[in-house]
Amino acid sequence: MAQYKAPLRDMQFVMHEVLNVENHYKSLPHFAEVDRDLVNSVLETGAQFAENELSPINRSGDEEGCGFDDGVVTTPKGFKEAYAKFVELGLGSLAAPVEQGGQGLPPSLGIAMSEMTGTANWSWSMYPGLSHGAINTIAAHGTPEQKETYLTKLVSGEWTGTMCLTESHAGSDLGIIRTKAEPQADGSYKISGTKIFISAGEHDMAENIVHVVLARLPDAPKGTKGISLFLVPKFMPGSGERNGVKCGSIEHKMGIKASATCVMNFDGATGFLIGPPNKGLNCMFTFMNTARVGTALQGVCAAEGSFQGALTYAKDRLAMRSLTGPKAPEKEADPIIVHPAVRQLLLTQKAFAEGGRLMVYWLSTFTDVLEGSESAEEKKTADDMMSMLTPIAKAFLTEVGYEAANHGVQVYGGHGFIREWGMEQIVRDTRIALLYEGTTQIQALDLLGRKVLQTQGALLRNFTKVVHKFCAANEGDAQMGEFVRPLAALNKEWGDITMRIGMKAMSNPDEAGAAAVDYMMYSGYVTMAYLWAWMAKVAQDKLAAGEGDAAFYKAKVQTAQFYFKKILPRTKAHVEIIDAGLESLNMAPEAFAF
Numbered sequence: 200m201a202q203y204k205a206p207l208r209d210m211q212f213v214m215h216e217v218l219n220v221e222n223h224y225k226s227l228p229h230f231a232e233v234d235r236d237l238v239n240s241v242l243e244t245g246a247q248f249a250e251n252e253l254s255p256i257n258r259s260g261d262e263e264g265c266g267f268d269d270g271v272v273t274t275p276k277g278f279k280e281a282y283a284k285f286v287e288l289g290l291g292s293l294a295a296p297v298e299q300g301g302q303g304l305p306p307s308l309g310i311a312m313s314e315m316t317g318t319a320n321w322s323w324s325m326y327p328g329l330s331h332g333a334i335n336t337i338a339a340h341g342t343p344e345q346k347e348t349y350l351t352k353l354v355s356g357e358w359t360g361t362m363c364l365t366e367s368h369a370g371s372d373l374g375i376i377r378t379k380a381e382p383q384a385d386g387s388y389k390i391s392g393t394k395i396f397i398s399a400g401e402h403d404m405a406e407n408i409v410h411v412v413l414a415r416l417p418d419a420p421k422g423t424k425g426i427s428l429f430l431v432p433k434f435m436p437g438s439g440e441r442n443g444v445k446c447g448s449i450e451h452k453m454g455i456k457a458s459a460t461c462v463m464n465f466d467g468a469t470g471f472l473i474g475p476p477n478k479g480l481n482c483m484f485t486f487m488n489t490a491r492v493g494t495a496l497q498g499v500c501a502a503e504g505s506f507q508g509a510l511t512y513a514k515d516r517l518a519m520r521s522l523t524g525p526k527a528p529e530k531e532a533d534p535i536i537v538h539p540a541v542r543q544l545l546l547t548q549k550a551f552a553e554g555g556r557l558m559v560y561w562l563s564t565f566t567d568v569l570e571g572s573e574s575a576e577e578k579k580t581a582d583d584m585m586s587m588l589t590p591i592a593k594a595f596l597t598e599v600g601y602e603a604a605n606h607g608v609q610v611y612g613g614h615g616f617i618r619e620w621g622m623e624q625i626v627r628d629t630r631i632a633l634l635y636e637g638t639t640q641i642q643a644l645d646l647l648g649r650k651v652l653q654t655q656g657a658l659l660r661n662f663t664k665v666v667h668k669f670c671a672a673n674e675g676d677a678q679m680g681e682f683v684r685p686l687a688a689l690n691k692e693w694g695d696i697t698m699r700i701g702m703k704a705m706s707n708p709d710e711a712g713a714a715a716v717d718y719m720m721y722s723g724y725v726t727m728a729y730l731w732a733w734m735a736k737v738a739q740d741k742l743a744a745g746e747g748d749a750a751f752y753k754a755k756v757q758t759a760q761f762y763f764k765k766i767l768p769r770t771k772a773h774v775e776i777i778d779a780g781l782e783s784l785n786m787a788p789e790a791f792a793f
Contacts, residue, residue: 218557220239249726318499329490332411361398380416504604505606590645595727647714666690682759699777707781
């Protein structure tokens with residue numbers, strides 16, 4: 200089984216050479232002191248931790264899974280020790296404000312850390328990962344007393360957090376949840392109900408767990424307008440008394456088996472309202488957006504981890520001879536990497552991993568602005584861009600990350616189907632990413648319906664203007680022509696497609712539903728095309744100047760060329776499917792009989 204190696208060179212390329220984060224941080228008062236050396240130091244520390252502490256317990260954690268005994272959950276061997284090391288190194292508190300006990304570093308640097316821990320061991324990374332959303336939610340909506348009580352402990356990692364949203368009958372339709380919150384004379388609430396699919400809802404890695412819970416007040420209106428948000432600790436702060444919340448069971452899952460996915464029973468548990476009454480869903484979006492970006496990152500982790508394993512194997516595995524003659528005549532057969540079909544699988548993985556890395560890191564720089572800027576205008580621009588890009592990143596990157604993970608199994612052939620090689624684990628682990636934090640279909644509806652059509656295309660135009668400016672700035676560059684011309688055409692077509700869908704949807708809203716997933720995939724491919732063109736431009740400029748590692752930059756340009764020639768044409772099929780509309784889906788109920 201291949202061991203994870205942090206792709207530090209590519210991470211540094213994205214952060215320093217493409218995003219120019221040092222200047223970006225200097226433009227934000229809260230992060231102005233963060234320089235290149237500090238960024239590199241953090242990345243190197245994270246790489247050592249991910250490679251030496253997390254990667255070695257990834258497969259063993261999958262094999263062992265979590266234990267459950269009457270409400271007590273035990274994590275696999277080595278998980279507690281790795282978490283203690285993580286807390287000791289302060290890796291979980293990187294991006295939290297200093298006044299909360301954090302290190303005050305930018306969120307984009309925290310995302311880079313999360314990529315390394317996630318690729319090395321996704322199941323383990325979910326335990327501290329859920330805490331980030333709880334921290335952000337309390338920081339944004341909590342009272343001063345709540346912040347004082349909970350934030351420092353969550354930031355340090357002494358406590359962890361969860362998000363308790365859905366129930367067995369509700370799924371993603373949170374408007375029909377039934378968990379109740381009864382007001383008490385002391386200002387607290389008694390929370391009663393059952394939540395399902397709660398990641399890290401119970402475990403043995405931290406001394407307390409703080410649950411962020413959606414529930415209904417007695418006089419709450421029906422639907423999403425009647426949901427409130429509550430903090431429900433496992434142990435009461437101060438007294439240490441056990442609260443009325445208990446894990447009823449853990450799920451037996453396809454993947455992420457070392458991450459406890461819990462059924463949580465709230466039996467008159469003491470909770471505290473966070474944010475205004477009946478505005479819980481609005482407050483929870485702080486948590487959900489954080490979680491969706493984190494899930495988008497899982498697609499990158501799957502592509503990167505699978506690519507690393509597949510590349511190592513393809514260089515060593517001997518099978519058949521190259522069609523153009525032996526490439527390793529001293530051996531009984533050639534390494535399979537010489538075969539074009541195998542190289543196509545590997546390059547697809549590479550394109551999605553590296554393109555996805557830039558997509559998530561770039562998205563996280565807008566979070567930097569939201570947290571580090573003092574300009575209302577800058578924050579509005581950043582928030583609008585995040586609103587548009589988050590559903591694309593979450594849905595598209597998890598879809599293509601899953602594709603990349605399957606390619607890893609394919610490169611290994613029959614060995615990829617065997618557990619010992621670790622490739623099938625990546626497929627199983629990443630399959631959930633297409634489901635939780637809003638399925639691909641829900642994200643697609645959010646993108647097309649709420650973010651594009653309901654804003655009359657305003658959020659889309661914010662982004663297509665960025666792409667247009669890039670194309671205009673580089674249209675005179677002969678080397679960039681192979682990227683700029685197709686990108687400019689697709690950027691224009693994006694608006695045209697949106698207009699056609701919008702016109703149809705005015706007559707029948709189901710037309711938007713029929714087009715949404717293909718529209719999302721189209722949007723993802725075009726967005727990634729812009730990012731690959733951007734990387735190609737940076738690499739070409741470095742080559743022209745004779746700076747740095749020429750082989751690295753040439754590979755970057757060649758991967759961009761592969762993406763544009765072999766992957767980007769997929770957009771044509773999506774356009775045809777979009778234009779086919781709703782008609783072929785309007786089958787009578789009898790047609791679904793069996």
